[in-house]
Amino acid sequence: MGLLNLLLNDPAAFIILSIPLLYSIIIHELAHGWVAYRLGDPTAKRQGRLSLNPVKHLDPIGTVMLFIFGFGWAKPVPININNIPDRRKGLILVSSAGIAANIILAFIALFLYRLAVPGLPEVTVKILYYLAKINIMLAAFNLIPIPPLDGSKIMMGFASEGMRRFLIQIEPFGFFIIIVLLYLGILDPLINLIQWVILAIIAIFLPR
Numbered sequence: 167m168g169l170l171n172l173l174l175n176d177p178a179a180f181i182i183l184s185i186p187l188l189y190s191i192i193i194h195e196l197a198h199g200w201v202a203y204r205l206g207d208p209t210a211k212r213q214g215r216l217s218l219n220p221v222k223h224l225d226p227i228g229t230v231m232l233f234i235f236g237f238g239w240a241k242p243v244p245i246n247i248n249n250i251p252d253r254r255k256g257l258i259l260v261s262s263a264g265i266a267a268n269i270i271l272a273f274i275a276l277f278l279y280r281l282a283v284p285g286l287p288e289v290t291v292k293i294l295y296y297l298a299k300i301n302i303m304l305a306a307f308n309l310i311p312i313p314p315l316d317g318s319k320i321m322m323g324f325a326s327e328g329m330r331r332f333l334i335q336i337e338p339f340g341f342f343i344i345i346v347l348l349y350l351g352i353l354d355p356l357i358n359l360i361q362w363v364i365l366a367i368i369a370i371f372l373p374r
Contacts, residue, residue, distance in 0.1 A: 172296060179289045183296055190271055190301050191240045192223045194264035194308070199243035201263040205256050207249035215243045242314070254323050261319035265305045272301035273368050280372055302368075306360035310353060312344055313337035 173180040196218065199210030210216055215223070228239035250256030275298035282291050311317040313333050318340075322330045336343070347353045 172292075176289070176292065179292050179296075182289065183293045186293070186297050187300055188220060188224065188229065189218070190268060190297070190304060191228065192218060192220055193267050193271065194304060195223050195240045195243045197263040197267035198245060198260055202243075202245045202247075202250065202256070202260045205250045205259065207246050207256075207260075209246045209249065210243045213244055258320055258323035261316045261323070265308050265316055268301040268305040268308070269364060269368065272298045272305065272364070273371065275301065276368060276372060302361050302364050303357075305364055306357050309360050310344070310356065312347075313340040315340070315344070 172183070196216065199215050202209070203211050203216060217223075223240040223243075225239055225241045228241075231239070245260055247253050247257055247260070250260075275294045279291065279294040279298060282294070308316040309320075311321045313319075314337050318333050318337075322333055325333070344353070
């Protein structure tokens with residue numbers, strides 16, 4: 167679900183949407199670093215990564231992937247889990263933080279979308295729609311339990327020592343595995359299911 171159609175059909179909306187979309191992945195990474203800092207790990211703060219400055223976060227390939235395919239990534243925020251007293255709990259909370267941030271952004275966009283009054287500029291409605299859709303996609307994509315995605319880190323927090331070692335061993339090949347599975351369409355049903363669950367949870371709190 168890329169944004170190429172939006173670029174081709176409504177370039178103005180695409181340009182206006184670019185900044186909030188880029189900040190969606192920046193806030194995702196910032197959330198990881200902020201939660202780690204609150205739990206006792208100052209690594210991201212010391213390296214200047216607790217910042218909204220896009221230069222400090224954006225990964226060129228991840229940004230291009232976001233706009234072409236609808237999912238992407240920023241440069242990972244450095245985390246030293248050993249600085250957190252309860253490492254297992256810390257791993258779960260830090261890894262979940264970026265996903266939670268995207269879900270919150272999606273909720274805000276859908277909340278405003280629901281409240282859109284008649285006569286609101288079409289471009290504004292379209293931006294809210296795409297902003298919600300992309301953030302739900304980012305959250306769903308990152309919940310896939312394949313390293314180095316956040317879902318695998320969350321799984322490590324609950325898994326046995328043997329499973330953690332296995333996930334660590336395959337992490338160097340993780341993105342290759344993910345790209346192949348995406349190309350073959352194998353991950354599509356899982357991503358669609360996770361998106362449906364996220365949207366169902368968000369819908370509970372939206373105005374009727």
